[in-house]
Amino acid sequence: MAERAPLIRTGVLLPLFLLIVTSVYLAAAFDIRTQFAQPGEMSPRSMPILVALLMYVALAVVLFSELRNPTADGPVRELIRPVFVIVATAGYIALFRPLGYTLATLAFSSALFLIFRFQTGKPLHFAAAAIGVTAAFYGLFAGIFGVRLPSLTESFL
Amino acid sequence: MDIFVDVLGGMSALLDPKVIAFMVAGFLIGTFFGAMPGLTSVLAIALLLPITYTIDVVPALVMCASIFMAGMYSGSITATTINIPGAPSSMMTAVEGNKLMNKGFGANALGHAALGSIIGGTIGAVLLMAFMPVAAEISLLIRTPGKFSLVLFALVVIVIVDKSNIAKGFVATLLGIMIATVGIDVLQPIPRFNFGTETLVEGIDIMPIVIGAFAISEVLMQSESWKDNLGSTLEKAKKVVIRRRDFIPPLSEIREIGLVAYIRSAFIGYGIGILPGAGGSMAAFVSYAMARSSSKKPEEYGHGSREGIASAEAANNSMCGGAFVPMLMFGIPGDPTTAIVLGVLVINGLQPGPRLLENQADLLGPMLGSLFFSALILIPLTLWLFGPYFVKIVSIPKGLLYTGIAVVALVGSYVATYSIFQMSLAVVFGVLAYFMRKQNYSTVSMLLGFILGPDLEQYLRRSLSLNDGNPMIFLTSPDSLFFLVLTAIFIWAILIRKPKHRPA
Numbered sequence: 001m002a003e004r005a006p007l008i009r010t011g012v013l014l015p016l017f018l019l020i021v022t023s024v025y026l027a028a029a030f031d032i033r034t035q036f037a038q039p040g041e042m043s044p045r046s047m048p049i050l051v052a053l054l055m056y057v058a059l060a061v062v063l064f065s066e067l068r069n070p071t072a073d074g075p076v077r078e079l080i081r082p083v084f085v086i087v088a089t090a091g092y093i094a095l096f097r098p099l100g101y102t103l104a105t106l107a108f109s110s111a112l113f114l115i116f117r118f119q120t121g122k123p124l125h126f127a128a129a130a131i132g133v134t135a136a137f138y139g140l141f142a143g144i145f146g147v148r149l150p151s152l153t154e155s156f157l
Numbered sequence: 158m159d160i161f162v163d164v165l166g167g168m169s170a171l172l173d174p175k176v177i178a179f180m181v182a183g184f185l186i187g188t189f190f191g192a193m194p195g196l197t198s199v200l201a202i203a204l205l206l207p208i209t210y211t212i213d214v215v216p217a218l219v220m221c222a223s224i225f226m227a228g229m230y231s232g233s234i235t236a237t238t239i240n241i242p243g244a245p246s247s248m249m250t251a252v253e254g255n256k257l258m259n260k261g262f263g264a265n266a267l268g269h270a271a272l273g274s275i276i277g278g279t280i281g282a283v284l285l286m287a288f289m290p291v292a293a294e295i296s297l298l299i300r301t302p303g304k305f306s307l308v309l310f311a312l313v314v315i316v317i318v319d320k321s322n323i324a325k326g327f328v329a330t331l332l333g334i335m336i337a338t339v340g341i342d343v344l345q346p347i348p349r350f351n352f353g354t355e356t357l358v359e360g361i362d363i364m365p366i367v368i369g370a371f372a373i374s375e376v377l378m379q380s381e382s383w384k385d386n387l388g389s390t391l392e393k394a395k396k397v398v399i400r401r402r403d404f405i406p407p408l409s410e411i412r413e414i415g416l417v418a419y420i421r422s423a424f425i426g427y428g429i430g431i432l433p434g435a436g437g438s439m440a441a442f443v444s445y446a447m448a449r450s451s452s453k454k455p456e457e458y459g460h461g462s463r464e465g466i467a468s469a470e471a472a473n474n475s476m477c478g479g480a481f482v483p484m485l486m487f488g489i490p491g492d493p494t495t496a497i498v499l500g501v502l503v504i505n506g507l508q509p510g511p512r513l514l515e516n517q518a519d520l521l522g523p524m525l526g527s528l529f530f531s532a533l534i535l536i537p538l539t540l541w542l543f544g545p546y547f548v549k550i551v552s553i554p555k556g557l558l559y560t561g562i563a564v565v566a567l568v569g570s571y572v573a574t575y576s577i578f579q580m581s582l583a584v585v586f587g588v589l590a591y592f593m594r595k596q597n598y599s600t601v602s603m604l605l606g607f608i609l610g611p612d613l614e615q616y617l618r619r620s621l622s623l624n625d626g627n628p629m630i631f632l633t634s635p636d637s638l639f640f641l642v643l644t645a646i647f648i649w650a651i652l653i654r655k656p657k658h659r660p661a
Contacts, residue, residue: 041622048350071596116559133560141569
């Protein structure tokens with residue numbers, strides 16, 4: 001007998017997530033105020049409602065075909081590094097203004113080097129590469145394109 | 158004719174050393190991204206998008222065009238040398254080029270790929286410049302109901318072109334349209350889906366979507382499989398020895414392929430480029446298949462056919478010219494690269510349409526010229542100067558490469574509007590796109606839905622309000638009917654028609 005695919009898998013969870021998003025979207029669409037619409041004329045809420053309804057149909061087809069022909073997920077460990085990248089990125093965004101470009105980028109590139117296991121056995125190369133990435137893109141954005149990047153001292157002012 | 162002269166006049170901006178520097182820089186960036194397996198010219202232009210906020214529009218457009226052309230051509234480098242297509246459009250080149258590589262004719266295969274790219278890219282650029290005035294005249298004839306049907310046609314073709322994932326393509330397109338409805342309504346000053354926040358009243362910018370869908374999601378995908386065969390790839394790359402003198406294909410081989418084959422492939426590529434959602438891969442494949450069916454030496458195909466390489470490369474580079482036609486005339490991008498170029502235009506306050514060419518020839522001329530010069534001069538020049546070192550690109554450590562991409566993507570999304578919110582949105586869309594890509598939802602469809610959604614809504618509502626809500630206007634208006642019939646023909650041809658089986 002064929003092994004049954006687990007119900008909790010990306011192939012099912014993603015359309016379910018989109019189903020929830022669509023429901024929130026549809027509820028918000030009904031809240032849109034219509035000021036000038038004449039009877040029979042399309043108002044600002046008409047298109048979103050139509051799109052949401054079409055989305056329900058499309059998601060139903062996707063879910064139905066997913067249940068009939070399950071797409072297997074890769075091993076869970078495959079997701080570990082992407083999750084680390086997301087956490088590191090969230091941290092980078094949170095610290096970008098408080099710490100300034102230099103320190104935040106230095107920490108972020110070091111975190112990504114660790115995740116990608118780049119030069120982890122050679123601390124000097126590791127540090128030089130992190131400083132190099134930070135300096136190179138500072139040069140690109142601030143030097144060449146004249147963009148003002150946040151600095152540590154700025155956050156104290 | 159006046160427009161053509163204006164465009165040619167606009168090309169004089171290419172004599173500015175600053176613009177030339179951006180064109181060359183763009184070409185080198187495009188070559189690097191195109192040659193590096195896993196990276197594409199779409200990603201290169203996506204990363205460039207935030208920078209276009211800080212530079213003039215002419216260098217930005219010139220750079221985009223040269224990246225586009227370089228990305229198409231350079232995919233053939235790793236496709237030939239190590240059998241890993243740098244870009245999906247080089248798949249057919251990998252089939253033939255790597256066979257030649259294994260027989261000891263790697264440089265010759267690269268030379269044929271470059272020659273095909275030069276001829277195809279140049280013809281595509283010339284066709285674009287020659288037919289733009291005609292396309293502009295035609296586009297003036299299309300009225301609002303026709304524009305709605307045209308946008309609908311584009312969206313339908315984008316969804317059905319991937320036959321195996323129509324429902325998922327539909328979901329991705331609708332998701333893009335949903336995201337585009339956030340902000341002020343297209344016709345009335347009414348905020349939609351701002352959920353009580355002021356930040357969302359202005360809507361969602363194209364930039365975080367592009368950065369998220371193409372850059373952040375790529376970093377996440379690569380973090381999953383950071384090891385993938387790097388060792389064997391490096392070993393292959395180390396063994397490859399390429400000499401400059403072998404790049405020039407012998408005249409006898411060029412004669413054997415024939416000028417007609419090059420021109421036919423270029424026209425196929427240009428025609429496919431005009432179709433929404435088709436792109437370089439389809440251009441290369443169709444041209445390759447046609448060349449094979451009419452070849453004097455079909456037995457060589459699959460075993461290292463130079464004609465196969467030439468036809469595929471001429472078509473995918475010519476596609477670049479074709480893809481600009483619907484984008485510039487109707488605001489309908491033919492592929493993801495032109496979708497992002499459209500973003501550059503919109504960021505700079507330029508609205509696509511027939512008037513754009515008439516009024517802004519000084520801005521568009523350099524971009525069209527950049528396509529032409531990239532194909533005619535930069536492809537052979539880059540091959541000659543850097544050809545022997547191209548294959549070493551793959552030896553750049555992924556950890557360093559993707560860290561760099563992540564930093565450029567995030568800092569770029571910040572500097573565009575100096576907004577942490579935009580940065581966060583880019584990550585949110587990146588995570589969403591990552592899971593979508595893992596489940597074969599097309600992020601390109603999402604982007605095109607986002608771009609075309611507001612037009613679809615605007616034209617639909619305008620058409621109906623001008624006709625007292627009567628939807629029959631879409632069937633009684635000749636231009637609209639034409640595009641609806643065209644949509645039906647495409648649905649029939651792609652989804653319903655069964656391919657004829659040739660007797661064995």
